[in-house]
Amino acid sequence: MNWRAIRAVIRKDLLQAASNRIIWVSFIGVPVMLLVIMPVGMVLMPQLVPEQIDLRELETMLRSVPPGLKARLGAFLADQMWVMLAANYMFMPFFLLVPMMISSIIAADGIAGEKERKTLEGLLYMPISDAELFISKVLAAWIPALAITLVSFIVYGLAVNLAGYGTMQRLFFPEPAWWPLVFLVAPAVSLASLAVTVIISAKAKSFMAAQQASGFIVLPVIALMVGQVSGLFFLSTWVVLLIGVLFWAIALMLAKIATNKISRDELVTQV
């Protein structure tokens, strides 16, 4: 492996992506909105508008909470329960959505976008193997997705702890399930969505087409989100671990398929 060449291509992809306004909005705007503003608002609700907290709704939600968790939550006042549920459970799926979205956008830009701008062919003439090209494109998308997820996690943790401190009178985030979520599941779903985007981008003619076509991969996460919010089930540590293993298996399988799509003949026949 020629790591210097790989590093150079990654750097180029990131510089090129950074010059695209749409990409900045999704990298900064979306995480800030979903992972800072919205959760802080939710966590602050008991302090700002106590009358809005509907105890009955809270009870419905609690009914579908796993018994272990319910026992722990039972010790809290209603306000505190609200904060715990909001900060520790409601936003979990967003931590999957953000890395998926980011890796998918960069991968679509780096392959389909580069095809659209007609610069991909020039890359194919350079002394870089198909495998090295594949790794560059994957890392260029995966590293920023993971970095932004990690930064979001830290900022989120500080923000919700700070916002909920008045209600909780202690640090209450994160619950144990967050560790496998951020460090196991998020990288896996990010890799999976990235692999799907690579497969689609190898065929797509433009960045937008690739983006739209790979949009469906967020559906499982949306399903998870709807389930979560309606109180269908809550992600316990074990469930998260299991999902993590499952997604890694899927991600590696998809990555394997994607490797074969990054071949010179396939790519150049369509430029």
Add this chain to the structure above:
Amino acid sequence: MSNVIIQTDALTRRFGTRVAVDALTLEVHRGEVFGLLGPNGAGKSTTVRLLNGVLASHGGSARVFGQDVAAQAAQIRRRVGVLTETPTVYDGLTARQNLELVGEVYGLEPAQLPARIAEVLAEFELQTRADDKVATYSKGMRQRLAIARTFIHGPELVYLDEPTSGLDPEAARMVVELVQQQAHREGRTIFICTHNLDEAERLCDRVGVIDQGRMLAIGSPAELAHQLWQGYRVVIKLAEPLSDQQLQSLGEVTSRGDANNPPTLLEFSLPGLQAVPDLVSALCGVGARIVRVDPQHHSLRDIYFAVRQRHQRSGEGQ
């Protein structure tokens, strides 16, 4: 090492049922500027892709530096530079960053890379805008950068696919001059695809005319002219017509006088340029009074159209 840099034998590539490159056979020699001339869709770009192992062939063989392009594409690529039809420059990067990318991928010494980039930027007159994003460049500047990136690693063989297309005359002239500077350096070989015949005339030592994937003719312009017109034409203008007697004493010097020409205009077909002085002295010997000697130059344009015409005629004859 052999003098033949590129050698193909019946190289073929199809897209579906369409044959883009059809049993193409050609040779390109070390140090020459070779021009592949042909109309749109002739198969020029496809040939470049095949020669770089970027596209797989469906028949025949191609060797570059004596190595098989399919099996040894990786080794070949290190020694080659390619200017693609649409320039591969990244808008979101500066010129310097674009060149750094190429230098690093081709494995130039990290310690020497900044100096080499500065040198190339100066050669291609980009130094004043080196740290501006390429998105702000004019088309001519982008093309200069695209050519600069093709040469930065000192390739032995360079492909230029339509280097001046879409440029204004001044920018195009600048590109031609830059290519002339880079050609013939350290035995470097250049392979140009173009349908700009004037540009090819200025740059190319040898040319190949391709149409519908087939090579119609290949050789130096002089060789092709010789094949097409069987000899070297010279037109001589006299002060007054020759008498029959004078013509007879000219003996074996054959004049192919054109019936349409005035009698003071004689047309000769000679084996080569070196026969001109003998012809002139023979004419003087019989007392002819010469006003002007015009060796008939065949431009690449004449050659190109003659080749295509000959091909069309032979096609109709079948």
